[in-house]
Amino acid sequence: MTSSAPRRTVLAAALAAAATAATPLPATADTPHHSAPTPPRTKNPVDYHAWTTAADWHQGAARGTHVAPGPRPGIRIARPAGTTDYHDPHTGTSATWEYATWTSPVHRLPVPAAEAVASWNAHTPSGTWIAVELRGTYTDGSRTPWYVMGRWTAGDGDTDIRRTSVDDQKDGRSAVSTDTLALDDPSTGLRLTAYELRLTLHRRPGTTLTPTVWRLGAMASDIPDRFEVPPSTPALVGHELHVPRYSQEIHKGQYPQYDNGGEAWCSPTSSQMIIEYWGRRPTPQQLSWVDPTYADPQVCHAARHTFDYQYKGCGNWPFNAAYATTYRDLQAVVTRLSSLNDAERLIHAGIPVITSQSFLKTELDGAGYGTAGHLMTVIGFTPTGDVIANDPASPTDPAVRRVYKRHQFETIWLRTKRHDAEGKVKSGSGGVCYLYFPVQPTSGQRRVLRELGIR
Structure with missing residues (x-):
């Protein structure tokens, strides 16, 4: 996955x-x-x-x-x-x-x-x-x-x-x-x-x-060692961005030389969703190498062009950010956020957030799977503050949009420590995220980014 x-x-x-x-x-x-x-x-x-x-x-x-x-x-x-x-x-x-x-x-x-x-x-x-x-x-x-x-x-x-x-x-x-x-x-x-x-x-x-x-x-x-995080209080909620929905799962078995095919393409699939949210996409010439019978060939393209030949995977964080900036006038950073309130501010300004998390199946209601590491995209918040996410680990493109309970999502994203299915202590991402945004953001976007330490 x-x-x-x-x-x-x-x-x-x-x-x-x-x-x-x-x-x-x-x-x-x-x-x-x-x-x-x-x-x-x-x-x-x-x-x-x-x-x-x-x-x-x-x-x-x-x-x-x-x-x-x-x-x-x-x-x-x-x-x-x-x-x-x-x-x-x-x-x-x-x-x-x-x-x-x-x-x-x-x-x-x-x-x-x-x-x-x-x-x-x-x-x-x-x-x-x-x-x-x-x-x-x-x-x-x-x-x-x-x-x-x-x-x-x-x-x-x-x-x-x-x-x-x-x-x-x-x-x-x-x-x-x-x-x-x-x-x-x-x-x-x-x-x-x-x-x-x-x-x-x-x-x-x-x-x-x-x-x-x-x-x-x-x-x-220097994120403190933590299995749990205090819940944030919903603030800027009730807003959802219109982000394209792409499933990594429909690419299972395609181009296995790139991290064993689509089942492992959560990071490039998330990246491609946000690149296209900003109105950029590969040209037909750039996609000409992809089998024409494959749906969403741009996801295959993203996997190929984020692939780390040493790591043998597409989940290298800065490689995904660098790939995003091969598109006209896009910028990208890898950073950490402190809470879902930071994500709310970005969403309110029109900037989606690609988050990295790991969890057991029982720790995220509605996901239907567990993972040792996964990327998905926060695209909005319900009126009560729950997270609206485009989760590429979905069986079809329409099924990508999910709603996850706020505190469950915040915990699996922000913690640095967790227990796996065997009870062993493993790591968590500590709030890692990718942020992609235009070279010329709006004044509101620029202000929010600056307040989060990004200029």
Whole structure:
């Protein structure tokens, strides 16, 4: 049913923070990084920060890149800094690429974090690709290695690499699991106090092609360890957005090379629903590879173009966000929200919310299934505050619209810990969501996004 489950369970220990949700003190010469906690924090435990404007890009360190001007400024290759050889583990081929880099300033976190997820918006013409890396600073002043958070290209043709996450990245205190950098044992008090991001843009030698990166950011968070969450009080309710309905289940068995076919396509199916809500869709030429007897070929297209060749699935969070921004004038971020009240504000402003959750069949009335990890789309709220969701794990397109009990939904989405059917402790997403919205949002949309830390 989902493709995001396998590596999310790996994060079970990493998602655990102190039950008191305390913020650690910076280490001193007399205080090792694993020492006593400090008083409870009062700031938002989630920080999303991005570089998007010309002024932002000029703050970074460029090696061979320049800022492309215009209404949507971005980083492009100006004059390559050099060449590098890359062996693609998924094709078995090696090639030489010209490259240039851009490194962000250090971003200091308002609340030290136990996790970080990078995301980006980019144009990568055939024959180009980007690598996104993150380096964090620990509370004791030492730093992580440069962790690869993704090697991304929109295509998968003969001149392209295969988009991929990178396994086996760790330093003994933190590690990357597909798309998430997490501390090995947050109960020690160790946290990340800052991070910087590095972009490496690649192209075939001798060409003038270049990737363009319009948005580069990361969500860093320190969500407390919790099996339950306090219920929110309904506020902006009684509103529903008109979002297309697509079932992943009708694609079962189609293109099994992409995560065993449609039964695991919850993430790209959700992404495609929201892309089309904003009036974008693939062209007939882009869909020409899909068997013409298949319904909703755009869902097959989304699965193919979000597929992570290392993870062997379509549930890589930032890869879905990056896919959404291959469509004209769309932006996308991966972040966390604190409650359904945040989702209400977004819905009221006209912005649907793709949420990540895991649950037993008995924990979500009306779903009819259990899952170790699943993406669905919040499109509205009933007058009493229950959640209206487009759930792609439905047998047909018309059956996709569901109404779920508010507190049940909020719990399975916001918790960081849960018990599986065997009673074992597993991880939850802690409120992870994808937000897709126009490059030029309305003033109301811009205000709500800004209030949620997204600009």
